[in-house]
Amino acid sequence: MFGLIGHSTSFEDARRKALELGYDHIAAGDLDVWCSAPPQLVEHVEIKSPSGKTIEGAYIDSCFVPEMLGRFKTARRKVLNAMELAQKKDINITALGGFTSIIFENFNLLQHQLVRSTTLEWERFTTGNTHTAWVICRQLEINAPALGVDLSKARVAVVGATGDIGSAVCRWLSVRTGVAELLLVARQQQPLIDLQKELGGGRVLSLEEALPEADVVVWVASMPRTLEIDQTKLKSPCLMIDGGYPKNLDSKFAGSGVHVLKGGIVEFFQDIGWNMMELAEMEKPQRQMFACFAEAMILEFENCHTNFSWGRNNISLEKMDFIGEASVRHGFSTLNIKPQVHQAAVA
Amino acid sequence: MQTVETHQVAVLDRPNGSEGHLPDFNSENYKDAYSRINAIVIEGEQEAHDNYVSIGTLIPDKSDELLKLARMELKHMRGFTACGKNLGVTADMKFAKEFFSPLHGNFQEALTAGKLTTCFLIQAILIEAFAISAYHVYIRVADPFAKKITEGVVKDEYLHLNYGQEWLKANLATCKEELIQANKVNLPLIRSMLDQVAKDASELSMDREELMEEFMIAYQDSLTEIGLDNREIARMALAAVV
Numbered sequence: 221m222f223g224l225i226g227h228s229t230s231f232e233d234a235r236r237k238a239l240e241l242g243y244d245h246i247a248a249g250d251l252d253v254w255c256s257a258p259p260q261l262v263e264h265v266e267i268k269s270p271s272g273k274t275i276e277g278a279y280i281d282s283c284f285v286p287e288m289l290g291r292f293k294t295a296r297r298k299v300l301n302a303m304e305l306a307q308k309k310d311i312n313i314t315a316l317g318g319f320t321s322i323i324f325e326n327f328n329l330l331q332h333q334l335v336r337s338t339t340l341e342w343e344r345f346t347t348g349n350t351h352t353a354w355v356i357c358r359q360l361e362i363n364a365p366a367l368g369v370d371l372s373k374a375r376v377a378v379v380g381a382t383g384d385i386g387s388a389v390c391r392w393l394s395v396r397t398g399v400a401e402l403l404l405v406a407r408q409q410q411p412l413i414d415l416q417k418e419l420g421g422g423r424v425l426s427l428e429e430a431l432p433e434a435d436v437v438v439w440v441a442s443m444p445r446t447l448e449i450d451q452t453k454l455k456s457p458c459l460m461i462d463g464g465y466p467k468n469l470d471s472k473f474a475g476s477g478v479h480v481l482k483g484g485i486v487e488f489f490q491d492i493g494w495n496m497m498e499l500a501e502m503e504k505p506q507r508q509m510f511a512c513f514a515e516a517m518i519l520e521f522e523n524c525h526t527n528f529s530w531g532r533n534n535i536s537l538e539k540m541d542f543i544g545e546a547s548v549r550h551g552f553s554t555l556n557i558k559p560q561v562h563q564a565a566v567a
Numbered sequence: 568m569q570t571v572e573t574h575q576v577a578v579l580d581r582p583n584g585s586e587g588h589l590p591d592f593n594s595e596n597y598k599d600a601y602s603r604i605n606a607i608v609i610e611g612e613q614e615a616h617d618n619y620v621s622i623g624t625l626i627p628d629k630s631d632e633l634l635k636l637a638r639m640e641l642k643h644m645r646g647f648t649a650c651g652k653n654l655g656v657t658a659d660m661k662f663a664k665e666f667f668s669p670l671h672g673n674f675q676e677a678l679t680a681g682k683l684t685t686c687f688l689i690q691a692i693l694i695e696a697f698a699i700s701a702y703h704v705y706i707r708v709a710d711p712f713a714k715k716i717t718e719g720v721v722k723d724e725y726l727h728l729n730y731g732q733e734w735l736k737a738n739l740a741t742c743k744e745e746l747i748q749a750n751k752v753n754l755p756l757i758r759s760m761l762d763q764v765a766k767d768a769s770e771l772s773m774d775r776e777e778l779m780e781e782f783m784i785a786y787q788d789s790l791t792e793i794g795l796d797n798r799e800i801a802r803m804a805l806a807a808v809v
Binding site: 242243244245246248249252253255256257258260261262293294297301336337 | 703721722725774776777779780781783784787797798801802804805806807808
């Protein structure tokens with residue numbers, strides 16, 4: 221059995237969803253009630269791979285909402301309690317979705333292995349970052365050429381290059397895709413220099429320097445909310461892959477010639493009888509989902525019950541190969557730019 | 568999914584602000600609050616003892632087993648009494664008796680009426696979940712002596728919770744209606760008890776929010792174990808909120 225730990229995109233959405241699901245006590249409550257609300261296993265789901273194999277899974281809502289980010293103890297409890305619930309339900313492999321993997325990493329939850337009487341078994345959990353990184357790379361390889369960008373001549377900016385997903389994307393793009401040049405952008409300089417050394421190339425730039433040079437921008441880092449970008453200075457066409465969370469790039473770049481693609485999203489080959497992806501505002505919630513969630517499904521299909529993506533900077537090309545091949549085999553495809561948009565762009 | 572907005576990053580980059588912070592066990596404020604919290608715990612264990620003995624009178628064939636549980640509660644009571652002594656605190660038992668009196672009254676009423684389901688709900692679900700959740704939170708911030716005692720108690724408490732659960736589970740078909748009704752009456756009492764101790768608990772570094780969450784987890788687990796579904800539990804839990 222696979223598991224997905226998720227949360228609503230806002231407090232308001234969460235209350236609405238709770239009401240729909242019949243969780244009246246939580247729906248009626250204010251944020252303090254939500255801060256005290258236990259995680260809920262809200263949905264069971266069955267999924268059949270094109271290979272014929274059927275797996276079962278469960279969606280656990282951590283009852284975390286982004287409004288709780290300022291309360292670190294609350295946020296930490298939400299994630300640990302959801303993980304404990306997943307383990308108590310004997311779920312083999314559970315993906316930490318949305319903010320939960322970020323909270324796990326940044327609040328150092330590895331130090332909190334004992335939750336009440338449960339010792340969390342880390343091998344039951346995955347961040348799903350390997351699949352997310354692979355999906356972003358494939359989205360780039362498929363969509364940039366479709367927009368008329370020749371990757372062998374293209375400069376690709378990776379914003380958040382030193383993060384877990386960002387560094388994996390850089391490794392893949394430099395070794396497998398063979399882009400002309402990588403523009404490495406991140407907040408801290410030393411990890412950037414280390415990455416540059418590891419890659420044997422790439423140019424370290426500030427965001428402002430990198431954007432006007434980039435044919436493709438992969439965003440896997442936080443974008444300053446106040447960031448103002450002069451769109452006239454961007455290349456046209458320019459592919460922006462929004463691999464961050466939450467996905468809010470399209471509101472910043474609405475101009476012609478700039479194409480924003482939701483990064484790290486996959487589509488299953490057939491409808492899944494679940495409701496939970498509506499929470500994540502997917503365009504086709506019956507089929508589309510975060511790649512990190514899909515990683516738990518793929519690992520379950522493959523009987524690979526291990527914390528496949530774990531810790532920071534452990535994503536190797538071999539792991540990306542493994543998860544990528546399995547992803548395709550089990551009926552997942554990457555989200556791509558819509559044909560009509562693409563035609564308009566090329567024309 | 569690995570990224571966040573910068574204003575959120577700022578929050579996320581500042582983890583564990585008061586992490587590892589234990590209260591000053593010897594401060595006057597701590598001891599004052601402890602005199603009431605410790606009394607509640609001692610009284611709670613005493614109530615539990617009495618309640619299990621009483622439940623035994625309603626199911627005589629199980630009375631031996633219940634007596635065993637009751638004795639365990641007395642052992643806990645002695646442990647917690649030692650915790651107070653260790654800190655040089657005199658438990659405010661008068662406060663604790665008043666604190667438990669509404670729930671105590673409801674239990675006695677149910678007992679007189681032979682309402683076994685209500686008795687089990689009050690003792691084996693609500694009081695036990697309240698105790699376990701408070702102990703879980705307390706263990707994280709307790710003095711070393713009390714921590715050890717409390718850890719031992721938590722292990723035992725799970726046995727009690729299971730005992731009540733097993734009976735309610737086996738009899739769910741006939742006791743569900745009474746269970747839901749009794750919950751409606753008694754769950755709000757737990758909520759108000761929590762509110763009453765929130766200030767003292769906070770002096771002991773126990774957050775009200777965390778206490779409530781731990782309680783809801785134990786309560787939800789317990790009702791799930793009995794065989795209620797998510798919606799039924801949600802409806803029952805509503806009594807704790809509104």
